[in-house]
Amino acid sequence: MTALPTRRMPRGNAHLATTSIFYALLIALALVYIYPFLIQVATSFKTDPDAASDPLSLIPPTFTTEAYTQLFLRSDYPTWFTNSVIVTIFVTTGRVFFDSLAGYALARLHFRGRNLVFAGLVAVMSVPAVVLLIPKFLVIKQFGIYDSYAGMILPLLVDAAGVFIMKGFFESIPVSVEEQARIDGAGTFRVFWSIVLPMARPALITIIILSFQGSWNELAHFIISTQSPELTTLTKGVAQLANGQLSQGRQYPLKLAAAIIMTIPVAVMFFIFQRRIMNSSAGAVKE
């Protein structure tokens, strides 16, 4: 990361030309990545005919907030939003707690069967989510939690990769502090809760980011675990809106507005933790 100003000496005009080309290329690329989102925002404020006749312009010929009005006042969109919020809160909280609990046990506690549990965890991590669509539905139905919040939340409450991340983090912090607390007579849970967990903040933030993004953006699980409209989440609702299952025709401004609003929470999350996400690609596993 540290700049080495002595490395590149200005070499006159040739250097200036290369630098200009370099920046031109970089800006062009950045434009390709950003422009679609600008078009998205602009189009959501256009009328249907304008969206079709003038898809590239960033200034709506006729400015209208009709798409947003319709979403919030004359559709199920608020219900979808609420459901996504509920599921995300429960899943994120659950993962932070259960992942760190299990990660701590696997990193620090010496118990019979630990290696077996760990081997099982590694095996389970390689099961691709997409092949679980039908299997999960079968089990959820069998347990009688189909089409309920329980069916939406419980299966997502622990993720193997999160446990793995927490385990890695706990192994990287010194054991001496815990030993002291133990000698002072603190129980295992107490040591975990009031001493180890506060030290694990960086790793916990990683888990929060991953869980929040993961559950907010989850689609497949909600397709197979629910059917009633009152349990539809944003991803499922917008997906059905997009391919016209709700029989609303083209309506690009409406669809794009729906997609924008569902992106805002993860975008906010991203900008808050931007530094963390962009700088530490090794996640929490840093010494």
Added chain:
Amino acid sequence: MTTTTDRSRRGLRRGETASGWLFTAPMLILLGLFLVVPVAMALWVSVSDWGGRGSPFAGGVSFVGLKNYGALLVGGGLDEADFGMSMKNNAWYVVFVVPIQTALSLFLAVLVNRQVLKGRGFFRTAFYFPSVTSSVAITVLFMFLFSTTGAVNAALGWLGINGPNWVNDPAGVLHFGATKGPTFLEQNDFLGVSFWDWLGGPSVAMCVYIIMAIFTTSGTFMLLFLAALQNISGEVQEAAMVDGANGWQRFWRVTLPQLRPTLFTVLTLGLIGCWQIFDQIYTGTRGQPAKTTITPAYQSYKSSFIDQDWGQGAAIAYILFVVIIVFTLFQRWVLRERKISRRRGLPYQAAVTEASRAKTASRGGAR
């Protein structure tokens, strides 16, 4: 963690077995119930004739052996043709997405890793942002951009190009407009799909998904390469510079060999992710036009939940499982080799952290 310290701490370790199991209990129960049991249950369904009503373990459901698998692989009927089509579509998707996204993400990483760069943060954010959005939201956007009257065709119009119908065009891009192939290619088939169709490449509609996957995942993988680039020591670079190597030579001869582990991780993560494409298809074209965007993951969903042929759907899921697990095990095996050579398996840890992040963000995944 040496045994001597373990022994001296034994006095403190009483009761750890109980708490160990207690601490891991929620994980064991939840992963057991919603991962291990489902996988076993689906294995049963894939060899049964369960029709979706009642419990698959009820009396009326019977064992049919490998019938469901047979129908997919050698049945000769519509099931085989659909499955073959989905494999063909997904294979071409992989062939195009994996190399391009890897090359592009490496290119972006090298660009933004330049020592002196104004607005570095801005460019990184710009390239990474698409990775943050959900696959549903990004698909909605791309379906608009690539609609017949959409932004892409409007931009092509400026250049005097009459853009295709994109998501409505089933023509294979490698057929180059030809509608009929040589007889021997038309008449022989594999998995119910003629050689001519296999060789046709992805349909124009599938290309929209290919472009979308490259657009959304290049940022994630750029971060992986960026981290690796920053760990490369400057000394070797400088030595090469002193020896008179130019920038191009330094990249191919010095930088790239040192990036090999990351390159490998990105390639396998890409392979694994690409075989799981589901969300995008569900949100976008649902297999249309002319079945040229069905994928095994979507076909498995459709067979079960829409056509109510559960055994078939479960069988497709299992075949897909095998395809993906082969890549996963291969990746694990290679990364494990590195684990021994470095201290305390940190590279592996980092890889797993990255893998889960990539999975969360990846448009290729079913998340």
